[in-house]
Amino acid sequence: MAKPKKKPRPKAETPKGFRDYFGAEVTRRSEMLDRIGQVYHRYGFDALDSSAVETVEALGKFLPDVDRPNEGVFAWQEDSGEDKPGDWLALRYDLTAPLARVYAQHRNDLPTPYRRYAMGPVWRNEKPGPGRFRQFYQCDADTVGAPSVAADAEICAMLADCLEEVGIARGDYVVRVNNRKVLNGVLEVMGLEDGPERDAVLRTIDKFDKVGEAGVRELLGKGRLDASGAYIDGVGLNPAQAEPVIAFLTSKGADAGSTLENLRAAVGGSDLGLEGVAELSEIADLLGAQGYGPDRIEIDPSVVRGLGYYTGPVYEAELTFEILDEKGRKRQFGSVAGGGRYDDLVKRFTGQAVPATGVSIGVDRLLAALSAKGHVGGEAPGPVVVTVMDRARMADYQAMVGELRRAGIRAEVYLGNPKNFGNQLKYADKRGSPVAIIEGGDEYASGMVQIKDLILGAQIAENATLEEWKERPSQFEVPRADLVAKVREILDLHS
Amino acid sequence: MAKPKKKPRPKAETPKGFRDYFGAEVTRRSEMLDRIGQVYHRYGFDALDSSAVETVEALGKFLPDVDRPNEGVFAWQEDSGEDKPGDWLALRYDLTAPLARVYAQHRNDLPTPYRRYAMGPVWRNEKPGPGRFRQFYQCDADTVGAPSVAADAEICAMLADCLEEVGIARGDYVVRVNNRKVLNGVLEVMGLEDGPERDAVLRTIDKFDKVGEAGVRELLGKGRLDASGAYIDGVGLNPAQAEPVIAFLTSKGADAGSTLENLRAAVGGSDLGLEGVAELSEIADLLGAQGYGPDRIEIDPSVVRGLGYYTGPVYEAELTFEILDEKGRKRQFGSVAGGGRYDDLVKRFTGQAVPATGVSIGVDRLLAALSAKGHVGGEAPGPVVVTVMDRARMADYQAMVGELRRAGIRAEVYLGNPKNFGNQLKYADKRGSPVAIIEGGDEYASGMVQIKDLILGAQIAENATLEEWKERPSQFEVPRADLVAKVREILDLHS
Numbered sequence: 010m011a012k013p014k015k016k017p018r019p020k021a022e023t024p025k026g027f028r029d030y031f032g033a034e035v036t037r038r039s040e041m042l043d044r045i046g047q048v049y050h051r052y053g054f055d056a057l058d059s060s061a062v063e064t065v066e067a068l069g070k071f072l073p074d075v076d077r078p079n080e081g082v083f084a085w086q087e088d089s090g091e092d093k094p095g096d097w098l099a100l101r102y103d104l105t106a107p108l109a110r111v112y113a114q115h116r117n118d119l120p121t122p123y124r125r126y127a128m129g130p131v132w133r134n135e136k137p138g139p140g141r142f143r144q145f146y147q148c149d150a151d152t153v154g155a156p157s158v159a160a161d162a163e164i165c166a167m168l169a170d171c172l173e174e175v176g177i178a179r180g181d182y183v184v185r186v187n188n189r190k191v192l193n194g195v196l197e198v199m200g201l202e203d204g205p206e207r208d209a210v211l212r213t214i215d216k217f218d219k220v221g222e223a224g225v226r227e228l229l230g231k232g233r234l235d236a237s238g239a240y241i242d243g244v245g246l247n248p249a250q251a252e253p254v255i256a257f258l259t260s261k262g263a264d265a266g267s268t269l270e271n272l273r274a275a276v277g278g279s280d281l282g283l284e285g286v287a288e289l290s291e292i293a294d295l296l297g298a299q300g301y302g303p304d305r306i307e308i309d310p311s312v313v314r315g316l317g318y319y320t321g322p323v324y325e326a327e328l329t330f331e332i333l334d335e336k337g338r339k340r341q342f343g344s345v346a347g348g349g350r351y352d353d354l355v356k357r358f359t360g361q362a363v364p365a366t367g368v369s370i371g372v373d374r375l376l377a378a379l380s381a382k383g384h385v386g387g388e389a390p391g392p393v394v395v396t397v398m399d400r401a402r403m404a405d406y407q408a409m410v411g412e413l414r415r416a417g418i419r420a421e422v423y424l425g426n427p428k429n430f431g432n433q434l435k436y437a438d439k440r441g442s443p444v445a446i447i448e449g450g451d452e453y454a455s456g457m458v459q460i461k462d463l464i465l466g467a468q469i470a471e472n473a474t475l476e477e478w479k480e481r482p483s484q485f486e487v488p489r490a491d492l493v494a495k496v497r498e499i500l501d502l503h504s
Numbered sequence: 505m506a507k508p509k510k511k512p513r514p515k516a517e518t519p520k521g522f523r524d525y526f527g528a529e530v531t532r533r534s535e536m537l538d539r540i541g542q543v544y545h546r547y548g549f550d551a552l553d554s555s556a557v558e559t560v561e562a563l564g565k566f567l568p569d570v571d572r573p574n575e576g577v578f579a580w581q582e583d584s585g586e587d588k589p590g591d592w593l594a595l596r597y598d599l600t601a602p603l604a605r606v607y608a609q610h611r612n613d614l615p616t617p618y619r620r621y622a623m624g625p626v627w628r629n630e631k632p633g634p635g636r637f638r639q640f641y642q643c644d645a646d647t648v649g650a651p652s653v654a655a656d657a658e659i660c661a662m663l664a665d666c667l668e669e670v671g672i673a674r675g676d677y678v679v680r681v682n683n684r685k686v687l688n689g690v691l692e693v694m695g696l697e698d699g700p701e702r703d704a705v706l707r708t709i710d711k712f713d714k715v716g717e718a719g720v721r722e723l724l725g726k727g728r729l730d731a732s733g734a735y736i737d738g739v740g741l742n743p744a745q746a747e748p749v750i751a752f753l754t755s756k757g758a759d760a761g762s763t764l765e766n767l768r769a770a771v772g773g774s775d776l777g778l779e780g781v782a783e784l785s786e787i788a789d790l791l792g793a794q795g796y797g798p799d800r801i802e803i804d805p806s807v808v809r810g811l812g813y814y815t816g817p818v819y820e821a822e823l824t825f826e827i828l829d830e831k832g833r834k835r836q837f838g839s840v841a842g843g844g845r846y847d848d849l850v851k852r853f854t855g856q857a858v859p860a861t862g863v864s865i866g867v868d869r870l871l872a873a874l875s876a877k878g879h880v881g882g883e884a885p886g887p888v889v890v891t892v893m894d895r896a897r898m899a900d901y902q903a904m905v906g907e908l909r910r911a912g913i914r915a916e917v918y919l920g921n922p923k924n925f926g927n928q929l930k931y932a933d934k935r936g937s938p939v940a941i942i943e944g945g946d947e948y949a950s951g952m953v954q955i956k957d958l959i960l961g962a963q964i965a966e967n968a969t970l971e972e973w974k975e976r977p978s979q980f981e982v983p984r985a986d987l988v989a990k991v992r993e994i995l996d997l998h999s
């Protein structure tokens with residue numbers, strides 16, 4: 010008889026572009042999100058945890074125009090159980106599209122304005138790359154139903170508060186504010202309607218921080234040689250036509266007043282542009298009155314932000330301290346959060362325009378920034394490990410950890426195979442344990458326990474010249490009744 | 505020219521079987537999970553946040569045997585971008601299958617034993633029904649790589665601690681422990697190998713708590729008339745053959761000692777069964793030594809637990825207090841958590857058996873239990889609402905909320921259309937605001953603000969005979985400088 014073919018074993022791997030987070034990676038993130046959530050809450054925002062799965066129809070941006078609408082999202086078709094085809098469902102790709110759906114669905118029960126915050130994973134069906142993951146966290150706050158730019162100003166202030174709350178010092182960040190209406194006013198002055206030329210101008214504006222004023226002039230005109238030596242075709246405007254763009258991009262002055270004056274000049278007679286400048290002026294006044302000076306929040310015309318749906322103020326939080334990039338060069342840390350006003354997202358569902366504005370904090374970027382600044386935080390200490398010298402006395406060891414835990418001390422009995430005592434100490438080392446407890450037959454008979462200070466032990470092992478160890482041994486024998494007090498003493502010593 | 509066809513508006517709806525969670529529903533859950541996480545942490549468990557998306561191959565239970573492996577999970581096929589077909593991916597349906605994958609993938613870097621806890625949403629592609637959702641939270645703790653039943657005992661103790669930590673009083677819950685080896689020993693004694701008869705016996709055992717001893721006797725024999733009058737065919741055993749099952753199910757004695765003695769008799773000469781009884785005995789000893797008496801954790805042979813993968817001890821937390829069911833009848837609240845030992849899940853990946861044991865807490869069930877016991881908790885107070893009497897003075901209003909927030913008081917300016925003052929108070933009511941602040945032109949000119957105690961106001965409105973209101977007006981005029989102090993005073997009064 011033929012031997013039955015063995016089924017191959019499954020691969021133990023995350024799907025490409027996904028990863029797992031362990032221990033302190035998880036607790037650090039949740040502590041940071043807790044702090045941000047407290048700021049959002051103090052500002053009157055309510056928590057929302059919307060479904061991770063949405064209909065592709067509700068997500069909108071990715072309406073199915075082919076059999077499988079998987080461009081950008083992870084999508085699948087429901088089995089309707091009937092003759093008709095099932096709905097296409099997808100994982101949310103951000104927290105804003107779901108908010109628009111939630112508000113439209115529940116608007117009769119929700120207060121207006123509706124202030125909500127949300128935190129959670131989102132998914133993008135993109136080609137994975139180094140450091141680019143297809144599941145990541147976002148942390149958003151939005152105000153829906155508030156037409157006043159006071160709502161935008163407030164979110165900028167809240168963003169600054171959040172950054173300070175998680176440990177970014179004043180001076181290490183700046184929230185930069187601009188207004189899409191100003192940019193649209195400039196394009197209006199230039200006579201550029203929707204179309205390929207306008208798109209080319211927008212793409213050029215987006216390159217300002219890379220190529221500078223001279224570079225933008227060239228790209229708006231005939232074109233330019235880039236760093237690699239390739240020639241980039243220009244938009245083909247003549248210098249006079251390009252002037253409003255240049256005036257707009259270079260309008261940042263010494264203070265908000267002069268920036269606004271320059272912007273007023275740049276938008277010329279465009280009503281839309283002037284409306285945008287007036288809104289920026291109001292935002293600057295509101296923030297100034299609350300003490301948020303340009304060291305924290307400033308008007309900056311170079312903030313464009315890619316997303317198409319913004320209709321008014323846009324804002325971005327940048328971290329201004331320097332880090333070393335992968336090639337060892339200094340560069341500014343850069344953007345960690347951004348947002349703006351989007352007055353049309355809810356309208357898709359209801360037909361009525363609903364003004365809304367909000368911010369999204371890039372959770373992983375901000376965590377990386379905190380690490381770069383040395384705020385590791387959330388590093389849980391390893392547990393006190395009670396070793397097992399005699400398997401038959403497991404109940405005694407369990408009683409010890411019970412006492413330690415009731416005193417609020419993280420503790421556990423070694424639950425692997427206890428035969429090799431060295432493995433037990435290796436385990437304690439791998440867990441980052443501060444203390445190990447040893448109680449063999451001799452100690453038990455005399456009512457004592459051995460307490461090993463693993464942190465001091467490691468210091469002694471690292472530094473052979475350290476004479477201190479004779480005075481301060483890293484292992485003590487104490488009466489069993491003093492176990493908790495002695496462990497507490499060692500932990501306090503190292504904290 | 506024909507009018508262009510208008511695209512229909514998308515429906516603002518969650519997909520069937522999904523829902524959104526608002527405000528206190530979110531914060532209550534996260535507070536409960538925080539508390540449970542603290543207990544897990546104190547027991548030495550480390551956090552793990554694994555990818556929500558797994559390959560269908562790694563999830564295992566749902567290997568694709570048809571074109572679309574969507575039985576039970578939400579699954580889709582990757583676009584590989586090449587000629588060959590892409591992997592099938594799926595949303596995780598629990599937190600245990602991903603743990604087995606994570607441990608197999610990272611076992612060289614993880615400590616052994618590996619104690620981990622995990623909290624997060626899981627997804628089931630099931631027919632949605634009333635109160636049955638296709639996305640819900642789980643909260644698990646598992647020890648991988650610990651062969652000793654001390655690991656099982658510890659998880660039972662931790663489960664009891666978790667329940668007390670979140671607010672379930674001692675006496676209102678019991679953790680019940682059994683062992684699959686005992687049941688398998690009984691089946692061995694009966695000479696039942698894997699097959700339809702054995703499956704029928706297992707299904708019958710699972711009905712014990714519904715039909716009782718007499719019912720099980722009938723179902724193991726010829727069959728029985730059920731409540732609806734339908735005749736249910738029996739397994740067809742004769743009374744002598746059925747006896748070991750009955751002995752097993754009725755083996756619970758007055759204390760652990762007599763239960764274990766009865767079980768020893770029930771498994772007769774089965775080595776496997778006797779091993780199972782010895783393990784239960786060890787668990788009972790370990791827990792007893794730590795003070796977890798049968799009022800908290802008891803050996804109970806009627807705990808079976810459906811899942812096929814358990815190989816040793818199984819456990820379940822039941823809440824024993826009574827609630828009224830949908831028909832107004834009293835019934836016990838029932839199970840909120842369960843788990844057990846599953847020694848074969850990691851083996852799927854590595855070929856080597858890795859002992860593991862763990863528990864999963866049903867987050868929504870436990871939240872419902874806490875509500876039933878009146879532990880609402882986490883009800884965030886609404887924000888203090890500063891009303892807008894004069895749009896031009898927005899900066900002053902923003903300054904007020906700034907001061908309140910810096911004093912730790914949740915506060916916001918009304919950001920809707922301020923024209924209708926009644927709408928502003930309706931908004932404050934909808935938000936559950938304790939206090940509203942009013943500053944019109946007169947107050948401003950005289951350096952005063954009006955503070956409206958909305959909680960007292962509501963009490964007065966509800967109770968027209970309340971004379972107290974004359975002594976304690978619900979609205980005060982105070983100097984602007986006293987704003988924060990007076991609001992704090994009112995909040996303290998109501999807390």
